[in-house]
Amino acid sequence: MTDSQRVLVYGASGHTGKFVVDEFLRRGLQPLVAGRSLSRLEQSEGLDRRAASIDDGPGLRALLRDVAVVVNCAGPFLDTALPLATAAVETGTHYLDVTAEQPAVQQLYRELDAAARSAGTVVVPAMAFYGGLADLLLTAVLGPGKSAAEAEIAVGLDRWWPTEGTRVTGARNTATRLVIRDGALVPLSAPAATGTWDFPEPIGAQSTVELPFSEAVTVNRHLEVGTLRSWLNTAPLDDLRDPGTPAPQAFDESGRSAQRFAVEVAVGSGPQTRRATATGRDIYATTAPIVVEATAWLLDSRHRGSGALAPGEAFAAADFLKAIPDADFEAVWH
Numbered sequence: 001m002t003d004s005q006r007v008l009v010y011g012a013s014g015h016t017g018k019f020v021v022d023e024f025l026r027r028g029l030q031p032l033v034a035g036r037s038l039s040r041l042e043q044s045e046g047l048d049r050r051a052a053s054i055d056d057g058p059g060l061r062a063l064l065r066d067v068a069v070v071v072n073c074a075g076p077f078l079d080t081a082l083p084l085a086t087a088a089v090e091t092g093t094h095y096l097d098v099t100a101e102q103p104a105v106q107q108l109y110r111e112l113d114a115a116a117r118s119a120g121t122v123v124v125p126a127m128a129f130y131g132g133l134a135d136l137l138l139t140a141v142l143g144p145g146k147s148a149a150e151a152e153i154a155v156g157l158d159r160w161w162p163t164e165g166t167r168v169t170g171a172r173n174t175a176t177r178l179v180i181r182d183g184a185l186v187p188l189s190a191p192a193a194t195g196t197w198d199f200p201e202p203i204g205a206q207s208t209v210e211l212p213f214s215e216a217v218t219v220n221r222h223l224e225v226g227t228l229r230s231w232l233n234t235a236p237l238d239d240l241r242d243p244g245t246p247a248p249q250a251f252d253e254s255g256r257s258a259q260r261f262a263v264e265v266a267v268g269s270g271p272q273t274r275r276a277t278a279t280g281r282d283i284y285a286t287t288a289p290i291v292v293e294a295t296a297w298l299l300d301s302r303h304r305g306s307g308a309l310a311p312g313e314a315f316a317a318a319d320f321l322k323a324i325p326d327a328d329f330e331a332v333w334h
């Protein structure tokens, strides 16, 4: 591991990357900003800029010299995660990303776990709204036992104004989605199950469809869950499917959109059900305090273990969720 405390954001020119850079600055940390092209980083005035394309291994290793933690915000992660995370392991740099893509997470677990252990570094994909948040909530609810016969995760959005990156990533990721059944990852059966979920206001009661993101892979990595069902309400999928739906617009000076979300986790049934709920505003903006908090924990060695890890495996979930510094965000569980 390098002794440096430098942090580098790759994909800093993107919508999410900008929120991440701003969150570092808000916390008094000056990140290096990077991407495949220096010209795309011109808005990051006053910050050191570095560029290397994702197919340039030596260039990526040079990019990470003297860097303690790299945060990858450049998606599709099916294109960027493995090359950048490989360079990170080779240079003794911790790696975080914000992928919602299941195959990108599987690839990192498969290809880099042993090498990261040898290097004494961590590779933690999906440290984001989709993936990481549900993984942390479920880990917090399960507690030290870490096991459940059945668990459900439900994401409710009042709207979905997708970024270009979301659209490109959706088109790039054509793999059949995986769910957990009998403790193993198996293909989601078609047609996907539908249901209803009663989210907290302002989202309320919604029609849902079974639609897992990267949390199915991260949960299967470190928790003993027999059956995991991940639901998304159907209304925002209509926004996503409509090519006319605009990209997110700033609703106030924070740059956040007006989008509201709720993520719920339920374990067990009836009066014995244990629940966790996280609510907040703007799924892209909320990803920034999640991945920046993870960076802070890595910088002062509050993480656990080394290797390619799930969010709730690398970080003490309940303490981590309480620490997320976001005025709009609230997580509760019992």
Ligand SMILES: NC(=O)c1ccc[n+]([C@@H]2O[C@H](COP(=O)([O-])OP(=O)(O)OC[C@H]3O[C@@H](n4cnc5c(N)ncnc54)[C@H](OP(=O)(O)O)[C@@H]3O)[C@@H](O)[C@H]2O)c1
Residues within 6 Å of the ligand: 010, 011, 012, 013, 014, 015, 016, 017, 035, 036, 037, 040, 053, 054, 073, 074, 075, 076, 077, 079, 080, 098, 099, 100, 126, 128, 129, 130, 131, 163, 164, 165, 166, 169, 283, 284, 287
């Ligand atoms: N899990 C979650 O909850 C969550 C939350 C937010 C975002 N995401 C994911 O994060 C990714 C970025 O989203 P966004 O909203 O920030 O999109 P965006 O505004 O379109 O930004 C995309 C970023 O990725 C970079 N990029 C794309 N392909 C690249 C490649 N082959 N090599 C190097 N850089 C590349 C772009 O660089 P240029 O400027 O050079 O084009 C840009 O910096 C998407 O995959 C999205 O799904 C996930």
